Amino acid sequence: MSAIPSTASTSFDAVALRQQFPILRDPSLVYLDSAASSQKPEAVLQAMEQYYRHDYANVHRGVYALAERSTEAYDEARRRVASFFGAGSTAEIVFVRNTTEAINLVARTWGAANLKPGDIVVLSEMEHHSNLVPWQLVAAQTGAMLEFMSFDDDGLLRLKDLDRFLATSRVRLVSVCHVSNMLGTVNPIEEIIARAHNHGALVMLDGAQAAPHVAVNLAALGVDFYAASGHKMCGPMGSGLLYGRRELLEAMPPFLGGGDMIRVVGLRESTWADLPAKFEAGTPSVADAVGFGAACDYLAGLGMANVATHEHDLIEYAWGQLLELPELTAWGPPPERRSGAISFSMGGIHPHDIASILDEGGVCIRAGHHCTQPLHAHLGLDATARASFYVYNTRDDVDRLIDGLRRVRSIFGN
Amino acid sequence: MSDLYREYILDHYRNPRNHGTLDPNDATYEDTNPLCGDRIRIDLRLDGDRIVDIKFSGRGCAISQAATSMLTEMVEGKTIDEVKAISKDDLLEEIGIPLSPARIKCALLGLKVLKASAYGFHGWPGDE
Numbered sequence: 001m002s003a004i005p006s007t008a009s010t011s012f013d014a015v016a017l018r019q020q021f022p023i024l025r026d027p028s029l030v031y032l033d034s035a036a037s038s039q040k041p042e043a044v045l046q047a048m049e050q051y052y053r054h055d056y057a058n059v060h061r062g063v064y065a066l067a068e069r070s071t072e073a074y075d076e077a078r079r080r081v082a083s084f085f086g087a088g089s090t091a092e093i094v095f096v097r098n099t100t101e102a103i104n105l106v107a108r109t110w111g112a113a114n115l116k117p118g119d120i121v122v123l124s125e126m127e128h129h130s131n132l133v134p135w136q137l138v139a140a141q142t143g144a145m146l147e148f149m150s151f152d153d154d155g156l157l158r159l160k161d162l163d164r165f166l167a168t169s170r171v172r173l174v175s176v177c178h179v180s181n182m183l184g185t186v187n188p189i190e191e192i193i194a195r196a197h198n199h200g201a202l203v204m205l206d207g208a209q210a211a212p213h214v215a216v217n218l219a220a221l222g223v224d225f226y227a228a229s230g231h232k233m234c235g236p237m238g239s240g241l242l243y244g245r246r247e248l249l250e251a252m253p254p255f256l257g258g259g260d261m262i263r264v265v266g267l268r269e270s271t272w273a274d275l276p277a278k279f280e281a282g283t284p285s286v287a288d289a290v291g292f293g294a295a296c297d298y299l300a301g302l303g304m305a306n307v308a309t310h311e312h313d314l315i316e317y318a319w320g321q322l323l324e325l326p327e328l329t330a331w332g333p334p335p336e337r338r339s340g341a342i343s344f345s346m347g348g349i350h351p352h353d354i355a356s357i358l359d360e361g362g363v364c365i366r367a368g369h370h371c372t373q374p375l376h377a378h379l380g381l382d383a384t385a386r387a388s389f390y391v392y393n394t395r396d397d398v399d400r401l402i403d404g405l406r407r408v409r410s411i412f413g414n
Numbered sequence: 415m416s417d418l419y420r421e422y423i424l425d426h427y428r429n430p431r432n433h434g435t436l437d438p439n440d441a442t443y444e445d446t447n448p449l450c451g452d453r454i455r456i457d458l459r460l461d462g463d464r465i466v467d468i469k470f471s472g473r474g475c476a477i478s479q480a481a482t483s484m485l486t487e488m489v490e491g492k493t494i495d496e497v498k499a500i501s502k503d504d505l506l507e508e509i510g511i512p513l514s515p516a517r518i519k520c521a522l523l524g525l526k527v528l529k530a531s532a533y534g535f536h537g538w539p540g541d542e
Contacts, residue, residue, distance in 0.1 A: 350452075350475035356418055356517060369451060382451035382473075411419050412476075 012306050018392040030363040030400045035181055035209060035341040035370075035388035037231050040291075044234055047294035048287045059286055060260060060277075074286045077293030078276075084296035085226070086217030087243055091275040094242040094249070095289050099208040100130040102227030102242035103175070105279065106204055107134035109252040110225075115172060117143030122165050122174040122201075124149040124157055125378050128181050129371040131206045135175065149176070151378070155183035155332035159191065166199040173202045175225075178210035182372045182386065183332030184315075184341045186214070193223055202248070208232055212390065213311055213339045215304035218243050230288065234391075235295035239288040242279070249275050256281040299391075307391055311339065314389045318342060318398045325405055331379060341388035343370070346405065349412050351385040357411060358404040365401070418511050419476065426480035431487050434469040443531035444472070447523050449516075452478045454523050456486075456531045463494045465532070475520050481509050482524025489528065497532045500525065502540035 018024045020041045024031060031039060057067040059074045075090075082090045096102045111134075115121070121135050125148050139146050149161040157176070165171050174196045179186050189205060196203045204225035207216060211228035218226055225248070230239030244252075254261055254272055258281035263271040272278045299307065316335040319342065322328055327347035332338055346354060351367035358365055366386040369376050376382060387401055436442075436457035444455035452474030459467035468486045472479075485505060489497055505525050506513065513521055522539050529535040 352452075352475040352517070352520060353419070353477070356477075356514075357416055359514075360416055360418065368449065407416075411416055411424070 012302060012310060014310060014392060014394045015396075017302075018394070021392050024392055028362040030361075030397045032387040032389065032393065032397060032401060033364045033366050034212070034232070034390035034393075035386065036366055037237065038212060038234050038390050039392065040236065040295075041234055041298055043298045044236065044291045044294045048236060048291040051287050051290045056287075058283055070286060073290050074284065077286075077289040080293035080296045081241055081289075084300055085211070085228075085241070085243060086219050086221075088219045089246065092218075092243055092246050092249065094244065094276045094279040095284060095292075096227075096240045096242050097238050097285070098231070098240040099206055099227040099229045100134075102225075102240055103131055103204070103206065104134045105242055105255045106175075106225050106227075106244070107138040109255050109279075110248065111135070111138035111144075111173075112141060113251075113253050115139075115142040115144035118170060119144040120147050120165055120168065120171045121145070122147050122149060122162060122171055122176075122196075124151065124176045126151055126155070126157070126180045126183055126185065126372065126375050127175075127177055128206065128208070129373070130208075131175055131177060132374070144172070147171075151183070151185070154334070154337070155180070155185045156337065157185070157187055157192075159188070159195070162192065162195060166195060166201065169199065171196070171199060171201040173204060175204040175206070177206040177208070178216075178226075179207075179213065179339050180332070180372075180375075181209045181341060182343050182370045182375055182384070184338035184343070185333050186210070186337060186339050189221070189223070193221065197222070209340050212299075213304075214308050224248060230292035230295060233295055234298055236288045236291040238285050239292035239295075241292075246275065249279070254281070255279050258282045260284070302391060308339075310391065311389055314393055314395065314398060315339070315342065317395050318387065318389070318401070321398060321402045322405075325402070326409065328405070331384065340390075341386050343384040343386040345381065345384055346408065349408060351383045353412070354385045354405070354408050357408045358401070361400065361404045361407065363397075363400055363404045418513070418517075420511060423476065423480045423509070423511060426483040427476040430470070430479060430483040432469050432483065432490070433471065435471050436467060436469050441531045443527050445523065445527045445530065447474070447478070447519055449519060452520060452523055454478065454482055454527045456482075456524070456527045458531055460494075465489055465492055465494075465497070470524065470527075474523070477513070477517055477520040478523050481505065481521040482527075484508055485524045485528060494532050497528065498535075500539075502538075505539070 021039045055069045057070040059071040078090045082093045147165045150158045202224040207228040212233035226243040231237040261281040319335045330344045355367035439457040440460040441458040446453045454472035456470045525539045
């Protein structure tokens, strides 16, 4: 199969860009699992190394110059992340380890303090386990009920379900993914926010699969809580963000207790630090935050509009190629409604067998339930294969995927 | 061709030996691999402590299904003590393909289910 140059319809050169990612300088590697975690560019690795080699000390304590440099590096990282996400203030950006921790933080603080028996939290059937289990836990604790928006055969959320739940006037929070990690669906978040707010409900968005791919302006969006993982957007593992509107964060009880999150501590009671320190107990993962900040700068430098255009080109190309394969079913909406990942099934061939055979050709894809067991159950599936794309992928990578899938077909016969 | 998906593996996958269920049976057990949702059930008929009939059913990847098919051939006519003595490495050697750590569990699921069914050991082979 001949590769069409990846620059054909995009505004940046992914072939050249790939060289900025040390692990991808190996030309035999086709990395199509960025929805699980992205690779890291030199800029991020260097920022973290610079911090450890030259600016390292604990933060917020020392009065010596080195400790102040470290604190400044941490604060600067927060400014970069806040700017990238269009937050009104750095006070609204809480550093966490990942999206999962961000959602747990909201469930355990806002949820525990505000949910009462009979209150409703609306989720959807396409959620990642990280946007299901924390709410199951807080529902069991508070007596609140969980309701679920379904989705149609194209993998699009049924907003009529939302309207029905909102009409009860008992919905306190709607928490859904911005982009589905399995279906790739880009959900109509503006519409969801408008309808929820119209009924006095708050909205939390799981942005883990959106933030790497599309421009997010939190202040303009008017969302109440937003969670994302740095490691899926070129940053290090262990970096993530919770955005919360200031008045909400101020009213919420703390999450973890300990150093750094306090103002005054007595033996029997304490008072809390200002935002965002109130939600960051203990020594933070400063190098990870520094790397996250560098990743935000890196993506801003590429331009998120360019990133989205490049990825859309790849998805459209991959979608067309995949659907030409016999007995292949690609789940979720057509290319114009999706981002990031394409999950698919090939006749009765188990996704693990697909992934193992692709791996023999250096092609890395995901196989399994992708932490979306209820979504797979809805589709009558145990597992799927998933290829996901990012800034460093090219049409050549898609061709290697398709070649590998033809090999799967030839090994398993018809 | 493939290092993993050799002809004899594919043959066991396409034409599994001892596939089905036994009703009545003397012992049965079913388990899943939480990593991938693979599911295997093994039914046994015993004469004293000797396996006189064995059938497996379930669904999963080619590796788990082929490995279980091969396992049933290994243990037919063996005693429970002989089943106890089958190690993880014995089965992997029989399967004879270079499995990555992630896929070894696929290959061992059948042995895990067999040990639970035959003498109530609940754990991954190798953890005994």
